[in-house]
Amino acid sequence: xxxxxxxxxxxxxxxxxxxxxxxxxxxxxxxxxxxxxxxxxxxxxxxxxxxxxxxxxxxxxxxxxxxxxxxxxxxxxxxxxxxxxxxxxxxxxxxxxxxxxxxxxxxxxxxxxxxxxxxxxxxxxxxxxxxxxxxxx
Amino acid sequence: xxxxxxxxxxxxxxxxxxxxxxxxxxxxxxxxxxxxxxxxxxxxxxxxxxxxxxxxxxxxxxxxxxxxxxxxxxxxxxxxxxxxxxxxxxxxxxxxxxxxxxxxxxxxxxxxxxxxxxxxxxxxxxxxxxxxxxxxxxxxxxxxxxxxxxxxxxxxxxxxxxxxxxxxxxxxxxxxxxxxxxxxxxxxxxxx
Numbered sequence: 229x230x231x232x233x234x235x236x237x238x239x240x241x242x243x244x245x246x247x248x249x250x251x252x253x254x255x256x257x258x259x260x261x262x263x264x265x266x267x268x269x270x271x272x273x274x275x276x277x278x279x280x281x282x283x284x285x286x287x288x289x290x291x292x293x294x295x296x297x298x299x300x301x302x303x304x305x306x307x308x309x310x311x312x313x314x315x316x317x318x319x320x321x322x323x324x325x326x327x328x329x330x331x332x333x334x335x336x337x338x339x340x341x342x343x344x345x346x347x348x349x350x351x352x353x354x355x356x357x358x359x360x361x362x363x364x365x
Numbered sequence: 366x367x368x369x370x371x372x373x374x375x376x377x378x379x380x381x382x383x384x385x386x387x388x389x390x391x392x393x394x395x396x397x398x399x400x401x402x403x404x405x406x407x408x409x410x411x412x413x414x415x416x417x418x419x420x421x422x423x424x425x426x427x428x429x430x431x432x433x434x435x436x437x438x439x440x441x442x443x444x445x446x447x448x449x450x451x452x453x454x455x456x457x458x459x460x461x462x463x464x465x466x467x468x469x470x471x472x473x474x475x476x477x478x479x480x481x482x483x484x485x486x487x488x489x490x491x492x493x494x495x496x497x498x499x500x501x502x503x504x505x506x507x508x509x510x511x512x513x514x515x516x517x518x519x520x521x522x523x524x525x526x527x528x529x530x531x532x533x534x535x536x537x538x539x540x541x542x543x544x545x546x547x548x549x550x551x552x553x554x555x556x557x
Contacts, residue, residue, distance in 0.1 A: 279505075287484045287485075288418055336405070337411065339414045
């Protein structure tokens with residue numbers, strides 16, 4: 229084995245270690261979203277989201293009650309971008325976490341641009357959304 | 366979850382197989398969510414979609430001032446301010462529509478005022494203070510929404526446009542908060 233091959237293998241091993249570290253960081257984020265604080269989330273939701281969203285009525289964005297566990301692009305009467313309508317996503321907490329990290333990165337072509345860069349704030353907002361229960365029938 | 370099918374692959378790699386640079390890139394590629402795969406979007410087209418949400422926001426704001434003006438709840442001087450602000454929002458809408466067209470997109474159309482009345486909860490307005498509170502809430506929301514649009518946009522002219530729109534909305538917030546005799550905030554960093 230030549231020196232270059234050896235260092236490449238080393239590089240690969242290091243890369244793998246990083247990949248694993250990344251994986252566990254992701255797992256931690258998912259756990260963090262499980263322990264998000266709904267009360268803090270309510271205040272963040274008011275400040276960051278209510279310019280476009282409401283819980284029970286479609287506005288600039290679709291209504292939010294019951295969004296956790298719902299299929300993406302599924303609120304009746306809301307005019308979604310083709311990209312989100314066809315995304316095939318389900319709003320699990322993990323997917324909401326990815327969405328709020330940067331909507332156009334998860335769904336290129338979406339109309340929502342706002343992101344929440346701080347992981348703990350995303351967790352709080354997701355906890356708040358989960359606490360809002362299911363949509364009224 | 367796109368990460369789970371990756372796991373056995375990673376184990377195998379750790380098991381001693383050599384990983385080429387190409388392999389690393391492939392690994393990085395598989396990590397992109399399924400929904401994003403194969404859906405390349407030009408920056409211009411993506412920016413146009415994001416600006417369309419802003420146009421929708423302006424449509425709602427214009428309708429809100431119209432509903433307020435027709436409510437009969439506003440004293441004449443307050444009504445004058447509302448009409449002036451609505452004029453700014455008309456101008457914002459037109460600038461955004463021109464921007465979306467320049468980017469090759471199709472601007473979203475307005476809904477009916479009846480739909481906007483439901484969306485903003487106009488039925489619960491009883492007094493002039495209620496109307497001012499609603500206007501303040503919408504203007505504050507719009508300021509934050511525009512600030513949130515700066516990072517994801519790609520086009521520098523459009524970034525500049527939404528920053529200027531945020532500034533106009535912040536001006537509206539200041540005037541409305543003053544009309545409601547709210548205290549000047551103690552802390553800075555009031556938006557975003």
